[in-house]
Amino acid sequence: MTAQYRLGIDAGGTFTDFVIADRKAGSIKLFKALSTPSNPTKAIENGLALIAEHLGRSAEEIVANCDLCINGTTVGLNALITHRGGKTGLICTAGHEDSLEIRNGHKEDGYRYDPEYPAATMLVPRYLRKGVRERVLADGSIRTAMNEDDVRDACRLFLKEGVETVAISFVWSVLNTRHEKRAAEIVREMMPDAILTVGCELYPQIREYTRSSTAVANAYLAPVMRKYVGAVDQYFQKLGARQPVRYFQSNGGLAIGQVMTDRSVYAINSGPASAPQAGLYVCAPFKKKNVITVDMGGTSFDITLTKDGQTNLNKNIDFLRYRIGVPMIQVETLGAGGGSIGWIDSLGLLQVGPQSAGADPGPACYGQGGVEPTTSDANLVLGYLNPEGLLGGKLPLSLDKAKAALKRIADPLGISAEQAAYGMFTIVNNNMVNGIRRVSVERGYDPRDFVLVGAGGATAAHITALAREMGIDTIVLPKLASGLCAFGQTISDVKYNYMATAPVRLDNDPAYKRIDSLFKEVERKGIQHLEKDGFTKKTIGVKRSLDMRYVGQVHECTVDIGTFDINARSIAKVKEAFHKRHEELYTYSERHNAVEVVNIESTLYGYIDKPRLPKLAKGASVAKALKGHRKAIFDAKGKGTRTPVYDGGSLGAGATIKGPAIIEEVTTTIVIEPGWTAKLDQSGSYVITHKRKTGGR
Template sequence: MEHAYRLGIDAGGTFTDFVVASRKSGDVKLFKALSTPSDPTKAIRDGLKLIADDFGITPAELVADCDLCINGTTVGLNALITHRGGRTGLICTAGHEDSIEIRNGHKEDGYRYDPEYPAATMLVPRYLRKGVRERVISDGSIRVPMNEEDVRDACRLFLREGVETVAISFVWSVLNTEHERRAAEIVREMMPDAILTVGSELYPQIREYTRTSTAVTNAYLAPVMRRYVGAVDSYFRELGAKQPVRYFQSNGGLAIGQAMTDRSVYAINSGPASAPQAGLYVGKPFGRDNVITVDMGGTSFDITLTRNGQTNLNKNIDFLRYRIGVPMIQVETLGAGGGSIGWIDSLGLLQVGPQSAGSEPGPACYGNGGSEPTTTDANLVLGYLNPEGLLGGKLPLDKAKARQAVAKLAEPLGISVEQAAYGMFTIVNSNMVNGIRRVSVERGYDPRDFVLVGAGGATAAHITALAREMGIDTIILPKLASGLCAFGQVISDVKYNYMATAPLRLDTPGASERIDRLFEEIEERGVAHLKADGFPGTRIDIGRSLDMRYVGQVHECTVDIGTFRITDETIGRVKDAFHARHEELYTYCERHSAVEVVNIESTIYGRIDKPAPPRLTGQGSAELALKGRREAIFDTSGSATSTPVYDGSKLGVGATIAGPAIIEEVTTTIVVEPDWTAALHESGSYLLTRKG
């Protein structure tokens, strides 16, 4: 039987988004349920009930008729933010117990010279880091055999202390895995119920601190992800799902639940990592592949940049103060959402965020007990949001409570409530613009060369102001913007990264043969993994990259290469690719200098069928969609302008609206500032352009 639907679920800090795509017609429906951080699976149950009621079927019938059910989750991210991971033990080379605390002697950028900047919270306390007498040296040979009793002593301590997850990371284990493998056997023997992370398996790359930190972070998150995946998988099995639930990874691809529990570190940026794929998808009908996707939800603001159809991947970075080595979609995240709280600092200046009211209690206007002024309250005061409520009236708003909350800022500042609200709007926009600059200007990209794609429920109220500040004159805003990350999931492929280390100069005899053999070995494992998952060979693609540098350099850069066989005749193509990448990154290259490889990586894709692209068919003028006028504020004076308000559901293809205007979709509200024009395209996106 051919399944009718594909389901994407994206759990955010305030709302959990559900996208149901028809595999044949391309019709997409979006649903929202309040997130339930204390029990994330409850939000899934609530959302599936909403969908089932709308379709006139049961949740079991819905799930049974889905070819794939995909889940992007913030569970791992939240556990790392709140330090609520598992009780973790570390087994490492004796003398290296403090490497995760020494951190290569490095402070994060921006705090390098700040003596008062506090140390990062350690995921493994000092007494649960146990050194083992052993030593592998840089040529892979064993200098000191492993003392197995040290490993057993560590296990005895871990058992006494209630450790539930263990990380193993030895020096130079990537060149000789014998000691780590034997240590893992002992841990499995003595602690059969513990979750085990082996550094040379998870991140088989050079850099001992990065490998250890990555292994520790993975171990720390593994119990949380195991419980979450177990609960979600069990729930969907009970509903009769025909396929295992797929989970979205921070590398931009899908994985089965077992992979997410074994490689929990890939769950850290699970939600926003699908934004670039969605941004490219909605940009394609307009011929745009230089895309900055911005996602403003209730709690945070996420930014990704895609240039020439390629999204940057980060490796070996500090994320939430913890070094992560595995590839992650480059996402700039800041505390600027609809729930961001306005406050006055010690200098008497107005600030917004990063503190957030979240979904519990939420903004004051939600009427759930919140009393602090938030961005959503300010937008309601400014007239941008419908006072009758959001989500088609299902989430009523209380404008009086919003004004009371914003008045807490207005009174001490000696300004009107309207001016305070516009001040909050301006400041949160400034915070978001600074984030956009970090992913564009600070990395050598001119934001004016990009189109701005809006995602997230709160973005549309701010996006013309953001584009104006950045000098961007084109915006693409899908009707399903508030669930764009969930939509990105349903059009994504399965993706796994396989790595190996290969420290050698390209001019060394036999270098090409060794590199090619390593690629074949890791790709054989990856292809076998996907075939076991049901993918035929015709549905499997491979991408290759190498971390390379000039001999004598400290840091390497990642270079994508084709899948050609690497021989003495083709090794020159690898060198040329490195020189070109180095020049692109640093404006120069040294073709006369020797080049060395540090690590290699293969990305294995399992290609899935994509739902048909959505298409709008109805025609309708803006006049037919006009539902009234509302007083709205567009400048610092606090003076209101009578602004036309349009019902987005009644707009047809080609309908054009000149600002100032407000367009109300069911799950988002679009504020079209003066000098901007919005036109609805047949692909289901609004194209917003600014007068030259």
């Protein structure tokens, strides 16, 4: 019997979003519950209770009738931000104990010449980084055999110090894994309860610092992810889940819980990584493939860019000041959300964020003990949010408490609470616009060539202001916007990345054969993994890429290639693909120069069927959807404009609303500034355009 439901869960810092697709009813429904960081399964339980109440079925019945239950989580990200990972030990080549702090002698961009910029907090303290006498050379030969006593001494120290997770990373271990694997055997023997990360298995690529840093980050997050995955898996098993819970990875695909525990570093950007897939999906009816997706929740603001239907993947980047080598969807994250706190700096200037009120105590207007002014408080005072409450009135708001919070910054500045609110609104928008510029303008893209897609519960109140500042004249805002990442999970495939190092020049037949054999070796492992997971050859896909460079270059670039055999006849296609990619990135190529491969990578997909968005029927007239009017502020003077407020649930396909206006959906509030027009498409998305242009780019 075909399962009736598919469930997507996106656990954010303030709210946990739930999207349930019902094949039988042909519907997709969105629900929200407050996040419970201290007990993540409690938020899931609360959300399932809402779904059960709506469907008139028990949580057990719903879960038992799900083909997939998918979970995206910020647990790994939050652990890295707050430095609350597991107590970690590192076993490395003697003399390389400090490579994590030396960091290739590089400070983050923007701080390279700042002597006062503080050093990054080390995930492994110096005394828990133990060197082992051993040495593998760059050709894979062993110069110094591994001293096993050094490994055992490290284990004794780790046991004494209560280390719960261990990373192993030796120099050139990717070309000869013997020492790392033997060290892993000793650690498993002496520390059977410890979680172990082996660098040559997790990230088999050259560059010792990147591999060590990635291994340490993975080890650091592993205890947190093991505890989280164990609790979620156990909870769904008790409810009668037929399939293992799938978790969303930062590479943009799904994985089972065991993979997320073993490869915890892939959980860092678990939540926002599904946004590009969802953004493309909701733009498909309008044939738009240049998409900037922005997601403003309670704590953060996430930005992704998709050009010509392809979303950038980052590798070898500094993320939260830690070098991460594995592929991750390129997400720009800012401390700008509905809970971002307004404050006055030492110069007497108004600032917003990155501090956040989060879910506890939350914004002052929530009435849960918060007293600091937040973005949500500002939006309420500006008249954008319904003073009767959010989530259809289930989350009541206090205008008085919001104004009292705003006065904490208004009084010192000698302005009204309304002016302070608009100041906060403007500042947080400017912060978000700067983030959008970083993923577009600073990477050579003109944002005016893109459609702006809104996601997250707080985005819709800011979306027209953001588009105005960026010069973007077309916005696509789905009714599912506040849970778009959860929806993106339900339409995503299982995805695993397999890598190998192949430092060879593309100038002889043995080199071609080596690359070809490595591709086939890693793909064989990946296919076996997916087949154990229930996929067949018809539902498995493979994509290949090579990290390549001209001989003499320091850095390489990633080049996508086909799945053809690599031989003397096909190598010309590989070289040409590299030349073209080099021209795209750097405006020139050196076709006369020799080309060399550094690493190979195969991405294995397990394709799943996708639920479809139902077509929206025509609703009542726009006039009948009018709920009333309230004063809303659209300029720095702080004076209100009588603004119509519409019930989004009463609007049907074709409904057109001109700004200024406010549209209240159950889980989000859309603010349409003067000069913008919103039209509700049958796909369930509002297409919001500026009067300068009637259509999107």
